[in-house]
Amino acid sequence: MTPVTRRDFTKAAGLATALSYSRIFGANERIHMGYVGLGNRGDQVHDGFLEHGDAQTVAICDLREDYLDFAAKKSRGAPKRYTDYKKLLEDKDVDAVMIATPDHWHALMFVDACHAGKDVYVEKPLSLTVAEGRRMVEVADQTKRVVQVGIHRRSAKFLQEAAAYVQSGGIGHVTVAKGYHLYNEWPNGIGNAPDSTPPNEEMWNQWLGPSPKVPYNKNRMFYDFRWFYNYSGGQVTNFGVHYMDMLRWCLGKDAPKAVTVMGGKYVMKDNREIPDTLEALWEFDGPSLMVFSQYNSSAAGGNIQGAEMELRGTKGTMYIHGNRWDVVPEKVTEANVPARTPVDRVTEKAYNPSKKTVIEPASGKGSDDTAFHARNFLDCVKSRAKCNCDVLTGHQSTAATLIANIALKTKSYLEWDAKAEKFTNNAVANKYLSYQYRAPYKLG
Ligand SMILES: NC(=O)c1ccc[n+]([C@@H]2O[C@H](COP(=O)([O-])OP(=O)(O)OC[C@H]3O[C@@H](n4cnc5c(N)ncnc54)[C@H](O)[C@@H]3O)[C@@H](O)[C@H]2O)c1
Structure with a gap:
């Protein structure tokens, strides 16, 4: 049959x-x-x-x-x-x-x-x-x-291995985890196209959808919309969400408890709204810090090792690149009492405490091809299992980056109640957690 x-x-x-x-x-x-x-x-x-x-x-x-x-x-x-x-x-x-x-x-x-x-x-x-x-x-x-x-x-196997390595305590207690987005668009970036009549009024209206009706500007539309807050969260939610997700995953953290950001449009001469330079800082229980750095400079690519992300643990540091990760062991002090007083210094061990690595170097290689993520989706549609980046995971990573933009807008240090999804120390900041859709749009 x-x-x-x-x-x-x-x-x-x-x-x-x-x-x-x-x-x-x-x-x-x-x-x-x-x-x-x-x-x-x-x-x-x-x-x-x-x-x-x-x-x-x-x-x-x-x-x-x-x-x-x-x-x-x-x-x-x-x-x-x-x-x-x-x-x-x-x-x-x-x-x-x-x-x-x-x-x-x-x-x-x-x-x-x-x-x-x-x-x-x-x-x-x-x-x-x-x-x-x-x-x-x-x-x-x-x-x-x-x-x-x-x-x-x-859905990238080499990153699944990296996350498992950190989760298993491979680099010890991670105190700070960072992601970098470096891209020099100085001086003209996307340029300064003036507002104008849309080539197609109906298409412009449809593209704007629930966002406020504003005069057409070609920079607001295809691809470059990501530099305007009505349509996007800039690099914090564009690249930053990838890094926030990876670092949260490695550290097994759901949501930050506080966030603050500094930055601005320091050098770009185009009509973008988002900063060209910023530092976002989140605190998580654990405890640990996460940082996202966006610089209008790209000469050295990534951090000092040229990596997109780094996780600094008590036993070692993991550097994550586009197609590989490496763990560099820390040298950990053996003596309990480093020399701080003249008396300490008479003890040779304290005066010159030996340092040794407590983990071996490690590394992994691979690709983060989108086809792997599509494969996982197709499999889950059939099995009804949860996807590798299910909706809650995507929401938690996105929400962490969205609240960073609110900290920047309100120039504040914000305490975040992740369960209630509200700030506890800034009523004005809470107003940015949603916005009024243009009629007739309504979220079902
Ligand atoms: N996962 C990643 O690495 C990654 C990389 C790039 C972009 N993105 C995301 O993909 C999304 C799109 O970005 P993009 O760079 O492709 O932008 P884009 O402007 O190149 O493409 C967006 C497309 O959506 C269409 N569109 C807009 N409104 C529509 C509507 N009402 N009905 C039907 N089509 C509509 C546009 O015509 C356009 O072709 C963004 O959310 C971006 O963050 C993800």
Whole structure:
């Protein structure tokens, strides 16, 4: 007897509810994917899915016809084309959706997709505000959706090994963990395009979505939206969320208890709103500090070792690069009493305490190809297991970076109650945890 697949089941019973999607999915069955947002990142993620024979592109959605043409050409088969994501969500042939629109669109599209019974791969940062992220976690739970947040390092084997190494105490107690984003765009960056009439008023309006209606400026739109706060959180949520996630993962921490940030637009002459230079500092229970440094300079790349991230432990330091990690052992003082007084100095051991390494050097290599993350999503859609970067994980990493931007905006040291998701020492800062959508947009 031919097994009844989930697709047959929902068609036959006409039960395209969230729950009906959670039951039957043959191990060899193809997942019918719909893609919303096929620009810079959406195209890369589409490629990642196309590497897997069980991912079928059945629907594509973008505001740009040229992006739709490009995506259609590389798809196996002829996907249906949409410019309205709601129409794609109504398409019963779509099992799961990938969302790679600008950040201000993530929450609305995600929640609508969950309610339409689709599993979701959504790009990072999960949301534009903490309140949106919390709602996304709730809705995904209520509708029992499988969710992968596009923090793709979570599916890289060499980074899984690095995280396990640190979690097992390999470098001792980590007191400080840092991520660096270095990129010199001085002096002109994205330039100073003036506000103007949009080439296509309807497209501009659709692109703005829930964000405030503002005059068209070409720098606000494709790709460069990430330098404007209505649509993104700048480098803290762009690159910073990858680092925050990796470091939280290594340290096994959910959320910081305090955050403060200094920085500004010190040298750039373009019309971006976000800083070109900043230092963000979070404190976690443990205790440990996490730091994100964004500099308008790139000569030495990363930290002193050229790494993107470093974790400084009592027994050793781990350096994490794009495709490898290394542990450099610390030299630990053997004598308990280093010489501090003339009397100490008469004891040779105290005067010249010996130092020795207590761990061996270690390293790992690999790749963080997005195709691994797509594979994990497809597997979880079938098994209904949690993805490597499930919605709560994505929310926790995103929320930590979002509150850093609030510390910068309010020029403050903020104490964070992670359970209530509120600041306890600054009422003004709490106002930035959500924002008023433009009518008629409403988060479901
Ligand atoms: N995981 C990663 O490493 C990574 C890397 C780059 C970008 N990203 C994330 O991907 C997202 C997109 O960034 P990008 O660089 O691809 O930007 P982009 O501007 O190149 O692409 C966004 C696409 O979304 C489309 N879009 C916007 N509003 C839409 C709507 N209402 N309906 C349908 N389509 C709409 C645009 O037309 C555009 O093609 C961002 O959230 C970004 O943070 C993640």
